Amino acid sequence: MSGTGATKPGAGKTVIVGAVRYAELCGSGRDLLVRNGFRLIENDSTVPWTPEQIGAVIGTADAAVAGVEVYDASVMARAERLRIISRLGVGLDNVDLAAARDRDIDVVNVPGGNAAAVAELAIGFMIASLRRMTDMDRAAKAGRWDRFVGHELAGKSVALVGFGAISRMVARRLSGFDVDLVAYDPYADAAVADALGVRLVDTLPEAVAEAHIVSVHAPHTAKTHHTVDDRLIGAMRPGVIIVNTSRGGLVDEEALLRGLESGKVAGAGLDVFEVEPVAAGHPLLSHPAVVCSPHAAADSYEAYERIGLATAQAIVDVFSGRTPSGLANPLDRVSV
Numbered sequence: 081m082s083g084t085g086a087t088k089p090g091a092g093k094t095v096i097v098g099a100v101r102y103a104e105l106c107g108s109g110r111d112l113l114v115r116n117g118f119r120l121i122e123n124d125s126t127v128p129w130t131p132e133q134i135g136a137v138i139g140t141a142d143a144a145v146a147g148v149e150v151y152d153a154s155v156m157a158r159a160e161r162l163r164i165i166s167r168l169g170v171g172l173d174n175v176d177l178a179a180a181r182d183r184d185i186d187v188v189n190v191p192g193g194n195a196a197a198v199a200e201l202a203i204g205f206m207i208a209s210l211r212r213m214t215d216m217d218r219a220a221k222a223g224r225w226d227r228f229v230g231h232e233l234a235g236k237s238v239a240l241v242g243f244g245a246i247s248r249m250v251a252r253r254l255s256g257f258d259v260d261l262v263a264y265d266p267y268a269d270a271a272v273a274d275a276l277g278v279r280l281v282d283t284l285p286e287a288v289a290e291a292h293i294v295s296v297h298a299p300h301t302a303k304t305h306h307t308v309d310d311r312l313i314g315a316m317r318p319g320v321i322i323v324n325t326s327r328g329g330l331v332d333e334e335a336l337l338r339g340l341e342s343g344k345v346a347g348a349g350l351d352v353f354e355v356e357p358v359a360a361g362h363p364l365l366s367h368p369a370v371v372c373s374p375h376a377a378a379d380s381y382e383a384y385e386r387i388g389l390a391t392a393q394a395i396v397d398v399f400s401g402r403t404p405s406g407l408a409n410p411l412d413r414v415s416v
């Protein structure tokens with residue numbers, strides 16, 4: 081992979097690494113860049129670069145490993161040498177794709193690179209809610225040996241809202257749990273659903289009607305905003321558990337709270353919220369039937385290794401005269 085001496089593709093080239101904790105989490109990717117002769121300028125703090133900080137280094141950059149720092153038109157205008165922005169993740173809302181295109185800068189991301197991590201957390205939320213794991217944890221640590229009678233996943237019906245990369249991984253992993261799987265996705269691949277034993281239905285209310293657990297895996301768009309609202313919760317079976325690891329806007333939090341208060345919704349597992357970070361005192365945070373995480377579903381060491389390597393490889397490819405895989409299409413990648 082790496083060249084030798086002056087033939088190394090990164091010789092004389094600088095990669096700016098805005099992504100935080102890169103050396104710690106993306107060792108293989110970092111090694112690949114170093115082995116190929118690139119000089120790295122890394123963000124060694126734990127917070128994203130400010131516009132001033134990125135402004136100070138962008139002029140020297142031939143490539144960027146981007147975290148969530150912003151590459152807008154004004155940054156791009158100073159990026160005299162920049163050939164590629166390689167996004168350490170999926171979301172591209174911090175990159176002005178049109179400005180990049182105007183300057184012939186490739187933008188690459190890694191769709192699906194963290195899908196396994198998200199899928200596993202979604203299943204974790206399902207089991208945590210069914211078994212009241214947070215209650216049990218608090219009780220045991222406080223020395224209370226109460227009986228906590230929960231539910232098994234086996235024999236339950238799980239509805240998947242959206243049947244894309246993450247949802248399919250959830251389905252594959254749940255196949256060992258003896259559950260009944262149903263999905264709603266207007267663009268679903270019927271053959272994949274069939275192979276995974278997932279029953280596709282034509283409407284959302286139909287998907288959730290019999291489900292013990294509803295797990296949300298669709299993108300946030302104008303169309304999917306507040307997909308889980310009072311009406312949809314009304315169509316669910318009493319005692320349903322709702323899991324959201326997609327985007328906060330998919331779930332109307334007021335409606336979810338009403339569902340939890342009335343007992344119609346027995347529990348919720350939430351990685352994402354309508355406004356993040358969630359304000360202290362938000363009633364969902366203190367609700368005993370809610371288990372949550374701070375938008376961390378994608379954060380596994382394995383996922384960082386995978387996407388770290390993919391982003392570094394894309395940079396090596398560009399400077400070796402190859403087309404990098406994962407080239408972002410501005411038209412269909414902005415919403416995820």
Ligand SMILES: NC(=O)c1ccc[n+]([C@@H]2O[C@H](COP(=O)([O-])OP(=O)(O)OC[C@H]3O[C@@H](n4cnc5c(N)ncnc54)[C@H](O)[C@@H]3O)[C@@H](O)[C@H]2O)c1
Nearest residue numbers: 242243244245246265267297298299300325326377378416
């Ligand atoms: N929590 C996290 O850290 C984290 C990490 C990665 C992705 N995500 C989010 O998870 C979601 C799913 O990601 P993915 O990688 O599986 O995306 P994906 O694009 O592979 O799948 C999304 C699926 O949703 C379907 N869909 C579109 N509109 C729909 C609708 N109205 N109703 C039902 N389904 C619809 C699409 O057809 C597609 O199959 C996205 O919102 C993504 O932003 C969250």
